[in-house]
Amino acid sequence: MYKKLLLGLVLIITSCKGVSQEKEMAMEGNSKQEEFEITKTDAEWRNELDAMEYFILREAGTERAFSSELLKNNKKGIYVCAACGTELFKSENKFDSGTGWPSFDQEIKGNVAYDVDYKIGYKRTEEHCATCGGHLGHVFNDGPSDTTGERHCINGAALNFVARN
Numbered sequence: 001m002y003k004k005l006l007l008g009l010v011l012i013i014t015s016c017k018g019v020s021q022e023k024e025m026a027m028e029g030n031s032k033q034e035e036f037e038i039t040k041t042d043a044e045w046r047n048e049l050d051a052m053e054y055f056i057l058r059e060a061g062t063e064r065a066f067s068s069e070l071l072k073n074n075k076k077g078i079y080v081c082a083a084c085g086t087e088l089f090k091s092e093n094k095f096d097s098g099t100g101w102p103s104f105d106q107e108i109k110g111n112v113a114y115d116v117d118y119k120i121g122y123k124r125t126e127e128h129c130a131t132c133g134g135h136l137g138h139v140f141n142d143g144p145s146d147t148t149g150e151r152h153c154i155n156g157a158a159l160n161f162v163a164r165n
């Protein structure tokens, strides 16, 4: 009787340990790498993107301020990912932030994903295409206060514009 009880106790302890270990492994997996619907090798991306697009989207680079031809684009339409064509921003959410980068007060929900980056010494919220993982820019909270208050500061080279009425 006593032996049986002891065996039961050992079983409970080991099974709890098993569960907590699995949980830890799952959490590690989440923080290390996101999985994207579209994944390509580095060579494939280099082949498909031009040098500037590759620098921004795959190496998380930043284009020169005021260098994007999309900065002054006021046409109606959708801004899509230059790498995979996912719809990311709408023209009605674009505004002139004066920073020299195309700016939006909101993204198309679900199509943009976020990360934290400390690259230039302080915390910024990085944003990337949720479909292919291509880097787009950063989001700050000094945007237009009459709408969302968000300023999505986006590299024009990461976007293609599709005119639409």
Ligand SMILES: [Zn+2]
Pocket (backbone or CB within 6 Å): 081, 082, 083, 084, 085, 086, 129, 130, 131, 132, 133, 134
């Ligand atoms: Zn994409």
